[in-house]
Amino acid sequence: MRKILVILFCFPFFSFYSFGQMYKKWGDQGNGTYVNPVLPADFSDLDVIRVGNDYYAISSTMQFSPGMVVLHSVDLVNWEIISHVVDDLTKISPELNWDKMNRYGRGVWAGSIRYYKNKFWVYFGTPDEGFFMSSATNPAGPWEPLHQLWNVSGWDDCCSFYDDDGQFYFIATNFALDPKNNKQYNIHLFKMTADGKQLIMESDKIIYQSKGSEANKLYKINGYYYHYFSEVNELGQRHIMMGRSKNIDGPYEIKQINKVDRHKDREPNQGGLIQVNDTSWCFLTHHGRGDWEGRPASLLPVTWVNDWPIIGKVGSDGIGEMVWSGKKPISKKTKAFIQTSDQFQSEKLNQQWEWNYQPRNDKWSLTARKGFLRLHAFKPIASEKKGKIILRAGNTLTQRSMRTSKNVVTVKINIQNMENGQYAGLTHLSTENNSLFGIKQEEGIRKLVYTFNDVETVGERILNHDIWLQSQWGIDGVNTYSYSLDGKTFISFGNKSQMTWGSYRGDRIGIFNFNTDEDKGYIDCDFFNYTYSKK
Incomplete structure (x- = not known):
């Protein structure tokens, strides 16, 4: 990888908006540019992958059914809903059924979507019931019956990883706080069996520990293993971090790759790093500080500096800053949009419901x-x-x-x-x-x-x-x-x-x-x- 690549993907210009200006314009502007957010609604806990010339994202759904929404795009700006991973929430817990309704703020939390072995793999967690997975040959479904990977509580924010040697891995956070542990969260790395359906418990290794550390993703790029996550600083603000190592078990060198301004940028953090082409990268993220519309989604440029992916505009201190508009990364024309209306003419409800x-x-x-x-x-x-x-x-x-x-x-x-x-x-x-x-x-x-x-x-x-x-x-x-x-x-x-x-x-x-x-x-x-x- 080049030591310094200046503005690898997106913007010939940057624009900064105050919080009050957000949403007057949003998404595709029709002239080759876009304005953040690209999804001005509650698409929380995002992850994203590229398969061929298509992009697929998932978003958490808590107690809503069907669960774990799947989106599709060809330009990373215009999105449509194509499926859900979980048809029946009672396969997770009876508390998610109509006769219990006992999981507000819980249920289907953050997860990851990956493409291995000619299949799409989604892993996610719930804070009470543990980790689950499903796979599909077509991201529009059908998705295979939900499989419980691990029945455990107090864990979240997982990601699967398939290494070059064919070894499956799984990373997740244990957020069950121990008063003696100064409220540190432990990030664990496990090996998985070849079918991706069982953790090898004896392989468990803690690779990082800090206050509020979550939003885990694993990547391998040009010989480095990259561990993306976010954590909470001494001011109580969440910011974006990256670890890198030549060994998946670590030790990881850690760097902050995006700044925090809670009132201006609403703390982008959960998200996914995505390669657009041979030299261009970007980052799809939610804004973690929720407002009445929830946690909307924005698309940020990525600049590689000394083998570190800096998210947003690179500041004078080498840390990324939030940007609100720029040139579209892909110029394809698309009619994709978030569906809303329904005439109830089909035997199935439309995907937005x-x-x-x-x-x-x-x-x-x-x-x-x-x-x-x-x-x-x-x-x-x-x-x-x-x-x-x-x-x-x-x-x-x-x-x-x-x-x-x-x-x-x-x-x-x-x-x-x-x-x-x-x-x-x-x-x-x-x-x-x-x-x-x-x-x-x-x-x-x-x-x-x-x-x-x-x-x-x-x-x-x-x-x-x-x-x-x-x-x-x-x-x-x-x-x-x-x-x-x-x-x-x-x-x-x-x-x-x-x-x-x-x-x-x-x-x-x-x-x-x-x-x-x-x-x-x-x-x-x-x-x-x-x-x-x-x-």
């Missing part, structure tokens, strides 16, 4: 009425916790709320088969602030109801069988609901509400339907239209 927890499958259908999503209402689970009933209501169907200049969601639902005790409509779901807007039926009467953190505002009686519900928000994440009885004229209803971050997740827009009295009643959703600003 994720249920809040594993759904009760006998209570929803795309075939009971052709061209409609039917949601049957059932009682929320009992809980000693008071308030925010939506967090205990199964079969809430969600997708990510984008942070763009203008977002408009409109859903048309048929309510003629609602029953007493039933409440159905649109929701902005978070474990902090959450809001619901729709129709509630009591004593045979259906009325408009807006609920913010379980405080209700009741409106007029609704006699129509069809109603259109709408949600609008902008960069500030302040939402306004409205309704229509003809699909043309919309009337605002309820107070404005601030969308929020909670339990490591950003806000979700979704369709809800539950009945607090009994398992009875249903709605038919005709369509869900979601438009957002594209630049």
Whole structure:
């Protein structure tokens, strides 16, 4: 590798944005340049690989099902959702089912995607149940049944690695804090069996230890083993680090490769190093300091300096700095975008949808009425916790709320088969602030109801069988609901509400339907239209 390569991949210019300027523009600008973030929504704990001329990324999903989303791109700027690795979260734990709902902020955490032996391999961890893996010949699926690699708690942020000699390795962090250990996290390296499905426990070796060390990735580049990770400095800020060694077991020489400015750049850290061509590299990362949209994704340039991959613009001290815009690394034209709308014409839900927890499958259908999503209402689970009933209501169907200049969601639902005790409509779901807007039926009467953190505002009686519900928000994440009885004229209803971050997740827009009295009643959703600003 050359000793000094100046701006190997991206930008003939750099641009720095303040936090307040973020998202007014984002992604592909249509003129050969792009603006970060490239994904202005909750695509957390990213990893990315290149296979041929295609790029594939994965992102953690916590308690949402299906789990571990898979994305595809041909230019690293424009992305689309192509699959999920985990169809059934109960294969991880019954606590992730609709009748438990006991894993907010937990569930499917960070993982890695790699390509070996003509297959795609995804490994990931949960903080309670340990490590899991699956593989597929096609990243769009089907993915093989989930395999539990290790039943253990207190571990996270794993990555697999396949060495030139055919040896499988596995790296992960033990974050179970020992008070006598000064709250250090231990990063462990294991060998794996040839099928990649079992750890060789006697090979266990701690290769690094520091406060908050996580986000592990392993690479081999020009004879060096590179261990990417992040850690927390003395000010409590997370920054990006790299270790390198000629031996995979170490010892590793350690260098900081990106600076931290919590308020300006929101701490990019989890991510993946990617080679674009023979001389060009970049880094796809999430911003670890979450806001109401969650942890969005940005694409950063990589400059190799003395065999160190410096992420971002190289500062005078040799450490990378965040950049917010530049030239696209690949000039290919693409129609890829993050999917949102659904006309419910297929026998499968579109890829953007994720249920809040594993759904009760006998209570929803795309075939009971052709061209409609039917949601049957059932009682929320009992809980000693008071308030925010939506967090205990199964079969809430969600997708990510984008942070763009203008977002408009409109859903048309048929309510003629609602029953007493039933409440159905649109929701902005978070474990902090959450809001619901729709129709509630009591004593045979259906009325408009807006609920913010379980405080209700009741409106007029609704006699129509069809109603259109709408949600609008902008960069500030302040939402306004409205309704229509003809699909043309919309009337605002309820107070404005601030969308929020909670339990490591950003806000979700979704369709809800539950009945607090009994398992009875249903709605038919005709369509869900979601438009957002594209630049």
